[in-house]
Amino acid sequence: MGSCEIVEEKDEATLSKHSGRYGKSVLGSSSSKDFEGRKQGEKYHGSLEYDIDKLFQSISVKTSTRLRTSSFHNTGTSASAGPSSPSMRMASPRVFVETSLSLKQALRDRCVSKASEMAALKRLSKSAAASPRVSEADRIKSLYNQVSCNRSGFVPVDKGKGSLVERSLIPVNSDKASTSKSVPKCYEEPSKPISEPTQNKSSKGSCLSSRSGDDQIELDEIVVASSVKEPVISLPSDNATELEKRTLSSTLDLERRGKLENTPCSGTEKKVTRMIPRPKQKPKRKIILKKKLKIGIVSVSNTTKKDEDDVSLDASANKLLCQRCHCSLKSTSIDNQPPSYTTSHNPEVCADSLSSEAEIVVMKQEKERENPASSEKFEFSLSSKDSLVGDYSRSTSMSEESNLSRFSCGNKPHMSMDVRWEAIKHAKLQYGSLGLRHFNLLKKLGCGDIGTVYLAELIGTNCLFAIKVMDNEFLARRKKSSRAQAERDILKMLDHPFLPTLYAQFTSDHLSCLVMEYCPGGDLHVLRQKQLGRCFPEPAARFYVAEILLALEYLHMLGVIYRDLKPENILVREDGHIMLTDFDLSLRCAVNPTLLRSTSPPGNDPARSSGPYNTSNCIQPFCTMEPSFQVSCFSPRLSTNQQQGQKPKRGNQQQMKRSLPQLVAEPTEARSNSFVGTHEYLAPEIIRGQGHGAAVDWWTFGVLLYELLYGKTPFKGHNNDETLANVVLQSLKFPDSPLVSFQAKDLIRGLLVKEPENRLGSEKGSAEIKRHPFFEGLNWALIRCAIPPELPDFYEFGGRQEAAGSPGGNDNKYLECKAIGEFELF
Numbered sequence: 001m002g003s004c005e006i007v008e009e010k011d012e013a014t015l016s017k018h019s020g021r022y023g024k025s026v027l028g029s030s031s032s033k034d035f036e037g038r039k040q041g042e043k044y045h046g047s048l049e050y051d052i053d054k055l056f057q058s059i060s061v062k063t064s065t066r067l068r069t070s071s072f073h074n075t076g077t078s079a080s081a082g083p084s085s086p087s088m089r090m091a092s093p094r095v096f097v098e099t100s101l102s103l104k105q106a107l108r109d110r111c112v113s114k115a116s117e118m119a120a121l122k123r124l125s126k127s128a129a130a131s132p133r134v135s136e137a138d139r140i141k142s143l144y145n146q147v148s149c150n151r152s153g154f155v156p157v158d159k160g161k162g163s164l165v166e167r168s169l170i171p172v173n174s175d176k177a178s179t180s181k182s183v184p185k186c187y188e189e190p191s192k193p194i195s196e197p198t199q200n201k202s203s204k205g206s207c208l209s210s211r212s213g214d215d216q217i218e219l220d221e222i223v224v225a226s227s228v229k230e231p232v233i234s235l236p237s238d239n240a241t242e243l244e245k246r247t248l249s250s251t252l253d254l255e256r257r258g259k260l261e262n263t264p265c266s267g268t269e270k271k272v273t274r275m276i277p278r279p280k281q282k283p284k285r286k287i288i289l290k291k292k293l294k295i296g297i298v299s300v301s302n303t304t305k306k307d308e309d310d311v312s313l314d315a316s317a318n319k320l321l322c323q324r325c326h327c328s329l330k331s332t333s334i335d336n337q338p339p340s341y342t343t344s345h346n347p348e349v350c351a352d353s354l355s356s357e358a359e360i361v362v363m364k365q366e367k368e369r370e371n372p373a374s375s376e377k378f379e380f381s382l383s384s385k386d387s388l389v390g391d392y393s394r395s396t397s398m399s400e401e402s403n404l405s406r407f408s409c410g411n412k413p414h415m416s417m418d419v420r421w422e423a424i425k426h427a428k429l430q431y432g433s434l435g436l437r438h439f440n441l442l443k444k445l446g447c448g449d450i451g452t453v454y455l456a457e458l459i460g461t462n463c464l465f466a467i468k469v470m471d472n473e474f475l476a477r478r479k480k481s482s483r484a485q486a487e488r489d490i491l492k493m494l495d496h497p498f499l500p501t502l503y504a505q506f507t508s509d510h511l512s513c514l515v516m517e518y519c520p521g522g523d524l525h526v527l528r529q530k531q532l533g534r535c536f537p538e539p540a541a542r543f544y545v546a547e548i549l550l551a552l553e554y555l556h557m558l559g560v561i562y563r564d565l566k567p568e569n570i571l572v573r574e575d576g577h578i579m580l581t582d583f584d585l586s587l588r589c590a591v592n593p594t595l596l597r598s599t600s601p602p603g604n605d606p607a608r609s610s611g612p613y614n615t616s617n618c619i620q621p622f623c624t625m626e627p628s629f630q631v632s633c634f635s636p637r638l639s640t641n642q643q644q645g646q647k648p649k650r651g652n653q654q655q656m657k658r659s660l661p662q663l664v665a666e667p668t669e670a671r672s673n674s675f676v677g678t679h680e681y682l683a684p685e686i687i688r689g690q691g692h693g694a695a696v697d698w699w700t701f702g703v704l705l706y707e708l709l710y711g712k713t714p715f716k717g718h719n720n721d722e723t724l725a726n727v728v729l730q731s732l733k734f735p736d737s738p739l740v741s742f743q744a745k746d747l748i749r750g751l752l753v754k755e756p757e758n759r760l761g762s763e764k765g766s767a768e769i770k771r772h773p774f775f776e777g778l779n780w781a782l783i784r785c786a787i788p789p790e791l792p793d794f795y796e797f798g799g800r801q802e803a804a805g806s807p808g809g810n811d812n813k814y815l816e817c818k819a820i821g822e823f824e825l826f
C-alpha cells in the first residue's frame with residue numbers, strides 16, 4: 001500500500017507493532033540495500049544530522065522503491081484517490097498513536113511523517129494525474145483505432161463507441177450510465193465501406209425508406225469520416241465518382257448535423273439517418289421512356305450516366321426531396337458551410353407524387369401496349385396562342401379519388417392560415433364527402449381544352465373557389481384523360497404562393513372536379529392589354545417574371561416541366577401577385593436537387609464561364625427565417641462591372657466577388673418528343689422534333705419577358721407556320737420602342753438561344769437566371785411581400801360577382817375579409 005513506502009523506519013518492531021496490517025507491507029517493501037545503508041549510519045545514530053540524513057535517505061529510498069514497485073503502487077493507488085483517501089491518512093495516525101518513543105524519536109517520526117505526507121501528496125498527485133493520462137491514452141488509442149478502421153472502410157464495433165457517442169445526435173438516455181451504452185444501436189453494428197450503398201444499384205428499396213442496419217451504418221461511417229476530417233484525397237482514388245459521392249455525403253452529413261443539432265427528438269434523427277445516402281435509383285422499365293420520355297437523374301457530382309434501365313423516374317429522389325424539405329423547414333437554420341441540397345415539399349405530398357408516378361408509369365405501359373402508334377399523334381389548336389398537344393403517351397384511364405382525405409392545410413403550409421381550408425374541412429365533416437351539389441356555381445370563368453372552369457361558392461360559407469369541371473366520358477373519347485390526370489397529380493403536389501392550391505377533388509355524375517383557389521384578377525394577357533401601349537413598364541414586367549421564375553423553379557424542383565408558359569396562363573390573384581395555372585401539358589420527370597459549392601476562385605463560376613451572375617440568391621429558398629439586420633438569408637450582392645478575363649458567351653458579364661453554394665434543381669436530362677406548347681412560345685427544339693427537356697421553360701420564359709415588355713412575341717409570323725419557321729430560323733430582334741434596358745435585352749438574349757444546351761438556365765436552371773443583372777437588387781425570398789404593380793379592381797370584381805347571382809348579397813363583406821386574410825398570409 002502507499003503508506004508503507006514512506007515508513008522507512010529502522011524501528012521495525014515499532015512499525016510492526018503499530019502499523020498493524022501494514023507491517024508486512026513495510027517489511028516486504030524494504031530492500032536489503034536500505035538496511036545496509038542504515039547500518040552504516042549507526043555512528044550518527046541519535047544525532048540530529050543522523051535523523052536528517054535518514055529523513056533524506058528515506059525519501060530518496062522511497063522514490064526508488066516506488067519506482068521498482070510501481071505495479072504494486074498502482075494497485076494500491078486508485079485513480080480516484082485524493083488527499084483524503086485512506087492512503088494519505090495512514091501515516092499520521094501512526095505518529096500520534098506511538099507513545100513509547102523518545103522526543104527525538106517523536107521528532108524524527110514527526111519529520112518523517114511530514115516528509116511522508118508530502119511524498120504521499122506528491123505521489124498521489126502524480127497518481128491522480130497519471131490516471132487521466134492513462135484514460136486519455138486509451139481514448140486516443142480508441143480514436144486512432146477508429147480512424148484507422150475508417151480509413152480502411154470499417155467502423156470498429158466496440159472501440160469506436162466512445163468517440164462515436166460524442167457525435168451522436170440522439171440525446172443520451174439518462175438510464176444508460178456508460179457512454180458506450182448511449183451509442184445508437186446502429187452505430188454498434190458492423191458496417192461496410194462507404195461507397196458500397198451508392199454503388200449497389202441493385203439494392204432493393206431506397207436507403208431512404210429502408211431501416212436496414214446497412215443504411216444506418218453508412219451514416220455512422222460518414223459521421224466518423226467527416227468528424228476526423230479525413231482528407232478525401234487520401235482515399236483510394238481509382239473510382240472518382242465514388243470519391244465525389246463520399247465527399248458529398250460527408251459534407252452533406254456535416255450540414256445535416258449542423259442543422260439538426262437543435263433537434264431534440266430522436267425521431268428526427270432516424271429520419272436523418274435514412275436520408276443521408278444519396279437517393280438510389282429505382283430500376284425502371286425501358287418501355288416508359290421509349291420514344292416519348294427519356295428521363296434521367298441530374299447529379300452535379302459527376303454521377304456517371306446509368307444505363308437506361310436505371311435512368312428513369314426516381315422515387316427515392318422525390319422522397320429525399322420531401323425529407324430534405326421537412327428538415328429545412330423545421331430547422332430554419334442557415335448554414336453556409338457545406339454543400340447540401342434542399343427543397344420544399346412535405347412527405348405526404350411526396351408520397352402522393354410517387355404513387356402518381358407509379359400510376360403514370362403503369363398507364364404508359366398499358367397505353368403503349370394498347371396503341372403504340374397513338375403516341376405519335378398530335379393535335380393542332382385553333383389559334384397561335386392556343387396550346388398544342390402531341391403527347392398521347394399517357395394513359396386513357398383515370399383513377400378517381402372522390403374525397404378530401406389526402407388534403408389538409410397541414411399539407412399546404414403556405415396556406416395553413418387560409419379560411420378556405422377551414423371551410424372545406426368543415427363542409428367535409430358536415431357532409432361526409434364533398435360534391436358539386438355543395439357548391440353554388442356563380443359564373444363560368446372560361447373553357448379550356450379539357451374542362452370548364454366555374455367560379456363557385458361553397459354553400460353556407462362566403463368562400464369562393466374556381467372549380468374545373470371535366471367530363472370523364474369526353475376526356476376518354478378525346479384521349480385527354482391522361483392530361484387531366486397529369487394536371488390533377490401536379491396540382492396535388494403544389495404548395496407555393498405563385499401556384500394554385502388544390503382544396504379538393506371529387507367525382508360526381510361522371511364529372512371530375514378540381515376545387516382550386518380562385519384568382520379574381522384575370523390573366524396577364526388581359527392585364528397587358530389594359531396597359532398603356534399594351535405593354536408593361538419594365539419594373540412591372542420584372543416583378544411578374546420574377547414571380548414566374550420562382551414558380552418555375554419550384555416546379556422544376558418537383559420534376560415538373562411546365563411547357564405551356566404564356567400570359568394567358570398567368571392569373572392575377574386578388575392581392576396582385578400571380579398564379580401560374582394550367583398543368584395539363586406539363587411533363588413529369590425525375591430531378592435530383594443539389595446544392596453546389598463552388599471551389600473555383602471568386603469571379604469564376606464553376607459550371608458556366610458565361611452568363612450573368614450576381615450573388616443575391618437565397619441559399620435555402622424555403623428558409624423561414626425572418627429577415628433581420630443581423631441574420632439574413634440574403635448575402636450582400638457583391639457584383640462588379642469588371643469584365644472577366646474569359647470572353648463571355650452571352651452579353652454583359654458581372655463578376656462574382658464571392659462564390660456561394662448554388663441550388664441546382666434542374667431536370668436537365670428529362671426528354672420528351674411531344675409537340676407541346678403554344679405556337680408563338682414553342683421552343684426551337686420542339687419544332688425541330690429533336691426532343692426537348694426543361695430548357696423549353698427557359699425559352700418560353702424569354703418569350704414571355706419579351707411580350708410583357710414589347711407587347712408582342714418575338715417570332716410571330718402571319719400564320720402559325722410562319723411563326724414556327726421564324727422561331728427556328730429568324731434571329732432575335734428588338735424593336736426600337738418601347739425603350740427597354742440593356743439588362744432586360746441581355747436576359748432575353750440569353751434565354752432565346754436556339755440551341756437549348758447554350759441557353760441560359762439549361763444547366764443550372766433558375767439559379768443561373770436569378771443571377772442576371774436584370775434582377776439586380778431583387779429580394780427573391782421576400783418578393784411575395786412586395787407590393788405588386790397593380791391590384792385587381794375589387795369593385796369591378798364585386799359587380800361581376802353580383803351579376804353572376806352571388807347568394808346572400810354579402811360579397812363586399814366577403815371580399816374585405818378575404819383580402820385582409822390574404823395579405824396576412826404574406
Ligand SMILES: Nc1ncnc2c1ncn2[C@@H]1O[C@H](COP(=O)(O)OP(=O)(O)OP(=O)(O)O)[C@@H](O)[C@H]1O
Pocket residue numbers: 387445446447448449450451452453466468500516517518519520522523568569571581582584
Ligand atoms: N383559378 C382560377 N381562377 C380564375 N380563373 C381561372 C382559374 N383557373 C382557370 N381560370 C380561367 O378559366 C379558363 C379556363 O381555364 P383552363 O385551365 O381550363 O383552360 P386553358 O387555360 O384555356 O388551358 P387548356 O385548354 O390548356 O386547359 C381560363 O380562361 C382561365 O383564365
